[in-house]
Amino acid sequence: MQTTLKKTVIKSTASTHFKNEVDLGLSATVKYLPSKYFYDKKGDAIFVEIMNMPEYYLTNAEYDIFKNKTQDLISVLKINHKTDFDLIELGAGDGTKTKELLKVLDNQGFKFTFLPVDISKNALSQLESTIHVELPNIKINTKQGDYFNVLEDIKTYEKPKVLLFLGSNIGNLSDAKAAEFLKKLSTALHENDKVVLGVDLIKPKHIVLPAYHDAQGITSRFNLNLLERINRELDADFNLDMFVHDPEYDEKEGIAQSFLKSLTTQQVKIGALNKTFILKKGERIHTETSRKYNETVLNALLKDSNLKIIDKLMDSNNYFADFILEKIKK
Structure with missing residues (x-):
């Protein structure tokens, strides 16, 4: 009984953190969502796909070090x-x-x-x-x-x-x-x-950017899954078809960033927050920074x-x- 209660408290605390951080990020002038929330069960599985992509050199490169x-x-x-x-x-x-x-x-x-x-x-x-x-x-x-x-x-x-x-x-x-x-x-x-x-x-753009924008669209699914998670866990109504994965890489600075861009002006309601957020056409939600x-x-x-x-x-x-x-x- 006590173990079950403890698990419930931990889960409730985690849900509260998620809810609060989503609220904070989507209320910001420049909207963002913390990348750590990519990793639910579905996100974990998609990331395994990413690690096996031909464009995603990072896993193989570090595996080379640990293997050899x-x-x-x-x-x-x-x-x-x-x-x-x-x-x-x-x-x-x-x-x-x-x-x-x-x-x-x-x-x-x-x-x-x-x-x-x-x-x-x-x-x-x-x-x-x-x-x-x-x-x-x-x-x-x-x-x-x-x-x-x-x-x-x-x-x-x-x-x-x-x-x-x-x-x-x-x-x-x-x-x-x-x-x-x-x-x-x-x-x-x-x-x-x-x-x-x-x-x-730090490397040239033609090597780095495809790791975050692959031909098969796996990285796109990975980012969009974050909106799907908010829909599921926080009773939101994000229409995933109204967003597109929009990554970029600054070769000089060595910084890759991922965004979800709104394809139209839209309202998104998040039931758990009892709030509605407005996104303008072309407005982006920052989801990840990948520093080199x-x-x-x-x-x-x-x-x-x-x-x-x-x-x-x-x-x-x-x-x-x-x-x-x-x-x-x-």
Whole structure:
């Protein structure tokens, strides 16, 4: 009875956050919706499709690193067989890349607990199931939540930590938010703890933009599913046929952005908010930012933290980098 009540409270809290953030975003002068809400059960499945798209180079590039440079990664992290450590992954998803590291750590007898964190309960459940089947020796302890909130818990972990933040997920944050996140992350770590930060590197438009605007329309379905989720969970009446996915990429700045553009002037009612929102023809709702990086950009974000770049590993095409950061004294 108590467990059921707890689950109900958690679900209710999550729904309240969703409702409040949708209200805030659609009430803004420049409308937006937080990208973290892409990931419901349907969104998770569509994102798996995105990762398998020929245009979406990011997954294959980082997988290349984890598959072919695993031993280099272990060496750079300076972990040893005598030390029991926590391997924490923020935004773990389906864990495809991480499993390549887990296999080698397991085969070589390292002592650790795998702690995947994700906002999607569905993704965590699936990951835990596959780990039990594919890597039964791995100790796993999942945690649902967003990155900022989970850092408070991580701070209390006593064992040495290796924290994975892969997939260029940090690129979904503005530079100011990313700098704030990295500073907060550094306070959650102990001296000599390591971070593997996966970032997409700044590249030409003809490589980057198709990853967010594929020929099959999968990225379009992914973005439109956010409106469908609002319809379902917040009793809204978005007409998905009246919106079009409208991404762009600024090659000089290295910033890709996704929008949903209204094809006509329209009213959208959201029952859970008891509000009606007006969108003009051509007005856009910002849904995602995907920042691209180089060392200059990354060092600027790290300057107020206690994290220092100690190495980096790159894929065979030099599209993507996993930077190794270490918590230092200042």
